[in-house]
Amino acid sequence: MRPLLAALALLLPLSLHAADKPQVVTSFSILADLTQAIGGKHIELVNLVGADEDAHVFEPSPENAKALLKADLIIANGLGFEPWLERLLDSSEARGTRIDASAGVLPLQLIEHGHSVPDPHAWQSLSNAEIYVRNIAKALSQLDPSNSADYTARRDAYLVRLQVLREQANRQLNSLSASQRKVVTSHDAFGYFGQAWQLQFIAPQGLSTSDEPSAAEVARLIRQLRSEGVRAVFVENIRDPRLIKQIADEAGAKVGGTLYSDALAASGPASTYLGMFQHNLDTLMAVLEP
Ligand SMILES: [Zn+2]
CATH class of the missing domain: 3.40.50.1980 (Nitrogenase molybdenum iron protein domain)
Structure with a gap:
């Protein structure tokens, strides 16, 4: 363990009592918005890569490492989008459940430097966004079963909004x-x-x-x-x-x-x-x- 993370781990017992709500960490702003839309007031959310920031070249701070140690649930995009998160999790004692919001997406494969790699930008399709929302709602329900009915209701309301937007996009782009x-x-x-x-x-x-x-x-x-x-x-x-x-x-x-x-x-x-x-x-x- 790196000295910094070891020092942070010592702070952990104090921070455990800081909040009763489930502590959720999202890797970037789009996941933060989707997760907040489903979690509402029941969760305490910390997001790592903020608005207008570039996740591809992100360098995590000591604050980010601290948030990961406190997290009950870590929601990443997956598909190779967050190599810095993998390194951070490998070198820390983070105990929260980690999920990839993109799990179940059919990945596009592209050739980069002669290798086939998955395209991580799956959120730019509205049908993939449905998969993200379902994965997030499922993870929140498993983490916090007492509010499961609310997560499910919020998920369903969000899926309706995605569907309305999809029909509009179909009409316009297909023309x-x-x-x-x-x-x-x-x-x-x-x-x-x-x-x-x-x-x-x-x-x-x-x-x-x-x-x-x-x-x-x-x-x-x-x-x-x-x-x-x-x-x-x-x-x-x-x-x-x-x-x-x-x-x-x-x-x-x-x-x-x-x-x-x-x-x-x-x-x-x-x-x-x-x-x-x-x-x-x-x-x-x-x-x-x-
Ligand atoms: Zn990108």
């Missing part, structure tokens, strides 16, 4: 013609969205934002956008927008707005999962619709 289905974003975060509605998302960066594209890759992307007349180019909330702005300029396209990829907004409509999805849908449609 697009074949020539309006190419979209450029900063990194490969929208594979599941693209699969669900037959859009092709193209990005200068791969699955993880930590890989910087080469000048040759950027030049190739600009040539592709010019030759195919792609005009839907978007920045992401978790990324420096300069590269995308440069690509749009050189390809003769305009930046169509901000898409929320791996984190919610700190405030405003995109600060919840449902609001984020609605924002992304509206932003895409404003550019793609004739």
